[in-house]
Amino acid sequence: xxxxxxxxxxxxEEELYRFWESRRYFSPAEPKxxxxxxxxxxPPPNVTGVLHMGHAEMxxxxxxxxxxxxxxxxITLWIPGxxxxxxxxxxKVEREIYKKExxxxxxxxxxxxxxxxxxxxxxxxxxxxxxxKRMGASLDWSRExxxxxxxxSKAVREAFVKxxxxxxxxxxxxxxxxDPKMQTxxxxxxxxxxxxxxxxxxLKYGPxxxxxxxxxxxxxxxxxxxxxxxxxxxxxxDGEKIELEWINGSIIATIVKDEAIDPDFGTGVMTITPxxxxxxxxxAERHNLEKEQIIDLRGKLLPIAGEEFEGKKITxxxxxxxxxxxxxxxxxxxDEKYAHRVAVSSRGGGKIEPQILKQWxxxxxxxxxxxxxxxxGVPLGSETTLKEIMIAAVKNGQIKLVPERFEKIYxxxxxxxxxxxxxxxxxxxHRIPVFYCEKNKDKDMIIASSKPDKCSFCGKCExxxxxxxxxxxxxxxxxxxxxxxxxxxxxxxxxxxxFHPMSILETGYDIxxxxxxxxILMSGFLLGDxxxxxxxxxxxxxxxxxxxxxxxxxxxxxxxxxADKYGADATxxxxxxxxxxxxDIKLSEDRxxxxxxxxxxxxxxxxFISMSGEGNFSGDGSLSDSDKKLLDEFxxxxxxxxxxxxxxxxxxxxxxxxxxxxHAFADKIIEEMKPRISGGDKSERDSAILVLKxxxxxxxxxxxxxxxxxxxTIYRTFGELFVFAGERHDxxxxxxx
RNA sequence: GCGCGUUUAGCUCAGUGGUAGAGCGUUUCAUUGACAUUGAAAAGGUCGGAGGUUCGAUCCCUCCAACGCGCACCA
Numbered sequence: 001x002x003x004x005x006x007x008x009x010x011x012x013e014e015e016l017y018r019f020w021e022s023r024r025y026f027s028p029a030e031p032k033x034x035x036x037x038x039x040x041x042x043p044p045p046n047v048t049g050v051l052h053m054g055h056a057e058m059x060x061x062x063x064x065x066x067x068x069x070x071x072x073x074x075i076t077l078w079i080p081g082x083x084x085x086x087x088x089x090x091x092k093v094e095r096e097i098y099k100k101e102x103x104x105x106x107x108x109x110x111x112x113x114x115x116x117x118x119x120x121x122x123x124x125x126x127x128x129x130x131x132x133k134r135m136g137a138s139l140d141w142s143r144e145x146x147x148x149x150x151x152x153s154k155a156v157r158e159a160f161v162k163x164x165x166x167x168x169x170x171x172x173x174x175x176x177x178x179d180p181k182m183q184t185x186x187x188x189x190x191x192x193x194x195x196x197x198x199x200x201x202x203l204k205y206g207p208x209x210x211x212x213x214x215x216x217x218x219x220x221x222x223x224x225x226x227x228x229x230x231x232x233x234x235x236x237x238d239g240e241k242i243e244l245e246w247i248n249g250s251i252i253a254t255i256v257k258d259e260a261i262d263p264d265f266g267t268g269v270m271t272i273t274p275x276x277x278x279x280x281x282x283x284a285e286r287h288n289l290e291k292e293q294i295i296d297l298r299g300k301l302l303p304i305a306g307e308e309f310e311g312k313k314i315t316x317x318x319x320x321x322x323x324x325x326x327x328x329x330x331x332x333x334x335d336e337k338y339a340h341r342v343a344v345s346s347r348g349g350g351k352i353e354p355q356i357l358k359q360w361x362x363x364x365x366x367x368x369x370x371x372x373x374x375x376x377g378v379p380l381g382s383e384t385t386l387k388e389i390m391i392a393a394v395k396n397g398q399i400k401l402v403p404e405r406f407e408k409i410y411x412x413x414x415x416x417x418x419x420x421x422x423x424x425x426x427x428x429x430h431r432i433p434v435f436y437c438e439k440n441k442d443k444d445m446i447i448a449s450s451k452p453d454k455c456s457f458c459g460k461c462e463x464x465x466x467x468x469x470x471x472x473x474x475x476x477x478x479x480x481x482x483x484x485x486x487x488x489x490x491x492x493x494x495x496x497x498x499f500h501p502m503s504i505l506e507t508g509y510d511i512x513x514x515x516x517x518x519x520i521l522m523s524g525f526l527l528g529d530x531x532x533x534x535x536x537x538x539x540x541x542x543x544x545x546x547x548x549x550x551x552x553x554x555x556x557x558x559x560x561x562x563a564d565k566y567g568a569d570a571t572x573x574x575x576x577x578x579x580x581x582x583x584d585i586k587l588s589e590d591r592x593x594x595x596x597x598x599x600x601x602x603x604x605x606x607x608f609i610s611m612s613g614e615g616n617f618s619g620d621g622s623l624s625d626s627d628k629k630l631l632d633e634f635x636x637x638x639x640x641x642x643x644x645x646x647x648x649x650x651x652x653x654x655x656x657x658x659x660x661x662x663h664a665f666a667d668k669i670i671e672e673m674k675p676r677i678s679g680g681d682k683s684e685r686d687s688a689i690l691v692l693k694x695x696x697x698x699x700x701x702x703x704x705x706x707x708x709x710x711x712x713t714i715y716r717t718f719g720e721l722f723v724f725a726g727e728r729h730d731x732x733x734x735x736x737x
Numbered sequence: 738g739c740g741c742g743u744u745u746a747g748c749u750c751a752g753u754g755g756u757a758g759a760g761c762g763u764u765u766c767a768u769u770g771a772c773a774u775u776g777a778a779a780a781g782g783u784c785g786g787a788g789g790u791u792c793g794a795u796c797c798c799u800c801c802a803a804c805g806c807g808c809a810c811c812a
Contacts, residue, residue: 006772193810200812212812225812262811270812279812340811405741412740412808509807544749546805578750578760583742584805586749594760597774608771651751655759667776 004610004717008603010567013709016716017133025733026138031075031498038069039077039499041480042132042139043507043515044147046085047124048092051131053541053549053575053587054508056559059137060572061538061650062506066138067705068645071737077499079483080132080139082125084148086429086472087190087347091182093117093428110427117428121148131560136568136708145483147475148430155487156475157433157449159526164447166368168386168525169422171434173358175274175281176421177343180299181350184425185359187471188418189513191352193341200338201322202266204330206244206253211266213338215321216314219247219305220292221271225283228257230268247324248306258283276354295353360423360432360468362386364521373528380528389524390414390517399520402536402648403582406509413513422471429469436464477518480505480531502532509537509582536648537582541575544588557587566596569707573598576654576706598658599710602703605666606718609696612677613689613721624684627691630669634695641702642737654706661699669695697722704732 020026031037040062045055062078070076093116094105105113125146132139145152163169176185200213208224226233238257243250253271260283261270274284274291284291296302301309301317308324309317325331343352364386373380376396378389391414393399394407401407423432437444437457441464444457455461478487480502485492501523507515516535523531542548543555550556562571573595579585623631637660644653669692676688704711712732715722722728729735 007774210812214812260812265811272812277812279810408741409807416808512807580751583750588749588761590761591749593774597772600774601772604772604774606771611771655751659759666772670771671776 004607006604006607008567008599008710008713010563010569010599010709012713013136013563013568014134016709016712017136020138020731020733021141023731023733025070025731026078026140027142028075028077028140030495036069036072036074037077037499037503038066038074039079039502040066040504040506041079041483041502042081042137043505043511044081044083044145044476044479045128045132046083046088047121047128048085048088049124051128051135051559053557053559055132056135056571057538057541057575057579057585058506058508059132059135060575061536063135063137063572063708064576064645064650064705065504065506067708067733068642068737070138070733071701071704071735073736077143078137078139079143079145080129080137080141081145081147081479081483082128083476084121084146084429084472086148086469087182087184087186087424087426088472089117089121090426090428091347093120096120105427114427134560134563134568135572138708143483147472147479151488152475152478152482153430154449155478155482156430156470158487159474159478159522160433160470161447161449162526163362166525167366168363168368169360170363171358171360173356174361174419174421175278175354175356176359177345177352178297178355178357179345179348179350180297180353182345182348182426183297185357185421185423186345186347186352187421187473190346191343192346194344195339196342197337197339200335201325202332202334203325204332205246205269205271206242208269209267209332210269210271212270213340214318215325216301216305216309216318217273217276217294218271218321219301219309220275220294221246221273222251222253223256223272223284223287223289224253224269225256225258225261225272226269227259227261227263230261230263232263232268245328245330247321247328247330248308254289256283256287256289258286275356278354281354281356291356293356295355297355299353359421360434362420362422362521364390364417364419368525370525370528375524375528375530378524386521386525387414387417390520393520393524393530398530399532400534402534406512406535406537406582410512410517413517420471422474423466423468424471425467426469429472430475432466432468432470434466436466437461438464473514473518476515477522478526480519480523481527486526500527501530504534504536505532506536506538508540510540512537539579539582539584542584542586544586546584546586557589557592562589562592566592567599567709569710570595570599573654573658573706576650577658578655579651581648598662599707601662601666602699602707602710602714605661605670605696606714606721608670609689609692610718610721613693620686621690622683622687623691624687627687630691631694634698638698638702645705650706657699657703657706661703665695665699693721700732701735701737704735708732 042062043058045051066076066078097103097116160169177188177191179186198213200211201215202209202211205224212218236255238255240255241252243252260279261268272280272283273294274280274289275293276295292304293302294304295314299314301312301314303310309320345352367383367385369381370378370384375389375393376398377392378384391411394401394410401410433447433449435446435448435451437455438461439458446452446456451465452463455463481500484496484500505516519531523529547553547555559571570592574587574591575585637656641653641657673688673692676684679685700711700715715732
């Protein structure tokens with residue numbers, strides 16, 4: 001006894017994890033008929049950086065689920081992996097290379113640049129895996145996957161071809177979000193809106209006054225639009241042409257009536273720039289209007305702006321144009337403090353410039369015949385759309401979102417969903433599996449999962465693969481089944497199908513649209529099935545003042561540092577207790593320290609019982625009536641804890657266990673036992689020690705999903721305490737709930 | 738603009754149709770204790786505001802306010 005330290009020492013946690021791994025505790029047995037199956041995929045962390053508290057929270061919650069179900073006897077699979085995070089990773093590596101070598105990706109060339117990115121990704125991957133293990137996550141590493149490894153690449157190409165064949169992927173000239181800084185398109189969801197105060201100009205446009213915050217886009221404006229019901233402009237007819245003086249001289253403008261115009265905004269009249277504005281583009285599409293490009297892909301004005309302005313950056317051109325408008329007397333007035341929002345890329349931070357470009361899209365509204373379907377409300381062979389599938393799967397209750405309020409947010413997003421632009425002009429990522437005849441790149445193309453041997457159009461050329469890559473979420477969307485053999489290993493898929501759909505998808509509410517919705521889309525089309533039954537959404541981890549943790553604020557709490565200082569278990573518990581589903585959690589080091597104290601408390605309970613039981617304990621296994629009652633009460637607790645875990649109330653389960661172990665078991669039960677243990681009545685003493693052992697063992701089992709390291713360390717260190725059960729395991733991981 | 742959430746002790750947050758809970762903090766006492774990281778106790782709340790339903794509301798309903806978030810977007 002004397003050689004056992006007075007506190008729990010977390011420095012042995014990594015070794016204990018290696019022990020668990022060596023025993024293959026994390027790999028499920030092959031499921032047989034009638035087995036209960038529990039399956040999850042780990043939302044793959046990006047290989048851009050290091051694990052933060054948000055990851056630690058997700059790992060803690062999922063590990064609770066995995067360990068709980070494993071101990072309950074379910075065949076439990078939890079698949080690990082990482083995400084290549086195409087645009088984020090490329091951006092990061094580009095920035096670092098530029099910082100060190102003052103070179104951009106074009107200086108290096110595609111091949112060399114990709115080599116550098118892969119090196120970075122691989123290093124980053126190794127570190128992330130180490131960190132995941134440090135948190136105790138019981139993942140089946142034998143099935144580790146990467147969204148950009150060979151198997152997943154095959155699955156991605158397979159998916160692309162299938163979707164193209166069904167008419168769900170098309171190539172077209174449509175308005176997209178162009179990031180002039182990164183030189184690529186980004187999806188609607190990757191655009192952030194920032195508040196900005198700028199001057200707002202009222203310009204004379206013939207008989208009208210139009211308002212704009214961006215006079216530099218107005219060169220080509222030759223349509224003037226107003227609401228058809230606006231009485232002020234009743235005398236102007238749709239399609240009517242008028243001549244007027246504009247920036248670079250006299251032009252002919254056409255009147256257009258469209259309901260998209262808000263009569264109450266400004267003067268109720270506007271001119272449109274279809275090439276550089278989404279709303280304008282849609283108006284132009286409706287009325288079949290001409291579209292002209294004003295700004296090039298680098299953010300400079302094109303010849304249409306006239307010699308004076310051509311080649312100028314839009315920011316510097318603005319002032320000059322305003323000067324010119326002034327001198328021509330075309331400015332009615334200027335509102336200097338106009339508050340609006342500008343679109344900014346959430347990746348590179350560049351200002352988004354809408355452009356019309358030939359890109360690849362996933363059509364969410366095209367009808368297709370679904371070849372097989374297990375989705376309720378979408379019968380096999382029926383005509384449907386991706387949008388309908390995405391709605392049906394949640395509406396019919398096959399997929400449940402927890403907390404439920406996120407279902408409304410989900411539906412709302414889908415209703416507003418536009419076609420998904422999936423092509424990116426970055427280099428790091430899945431290359432689009434389309435091959436063009438070098439003679440006629442616009443028309444002659446083959447969509448295939450591998451490069452054709454010979455060009456079937458000209459019969460001579462090598463065929464050129466599309467230079468673009470796919471949005472990273474395209475591959476993430478396949479994650480629940482691309483990790484099980486789908487698309488690259490049919491035999492494996494046959495076998496592993498049993499785990500699909502996943503029991504639970506656990507992730508942050510901030511990626512419902514990016515990821516959750518895309519998985520439902522992909523699985524719905526490719527498998528005719530849901531990807532998971534329940535989506536549990538956790539909140540975000542913030543600092544103690546409720547701010548997001550960020551480098552610039554310097555308020556990051558490193559989970560690894562906390563794990564080394566206070567133990568991984570204390571870190572986990574600090575992220576669980578006090579966090580209701582879907583609610584953000586405020587974290588401080590004090591919280592973590594508090595739960596470290598709990599680890600110490602558990603450790604000392606073990607020491608005390610161990611010391612008390614030393615010597616001449618030789619009970620016959622019988623318990624006094626009052627001790628039996630204590631066991632009954634513990635059984636009730638067990639039921640409540642299980643119920644809370646099943647209903648995702650982890651904070652309640654953990655808190656109740658915490659409270660019971662410390663303030664009921666240690667403070668009251670043990671204290672009351674002390675006189676019996678030191679008293680002379682042998683049967684009283686034996687019964688007391690036995691019931692303490694039994695309850696404590698129960699506490700360790702119940703706490704193990706929450707605090708795997710300290711509970712198993714106690715179990716393995718104080719081995720003699722737990723032999724009463726007749727069997728003695730090597731680890732609590734063998735114990736059953 | 739549409740929608741969602743939050744508002745409970747000094748702080749951070751749980752929770753419930755029947756006398757209000759935890760952690761941290763504060764105060765007092767005990768304790769060299771299995772526990773450095775201990776125990777016992779105390780102070781501290783008309784549960785955001787107003788109305789309604791009910792025998793009874795912090796909880797259910799309506800309205801309002803403040804804060805936060807999502808979506809859309811005004812040129």
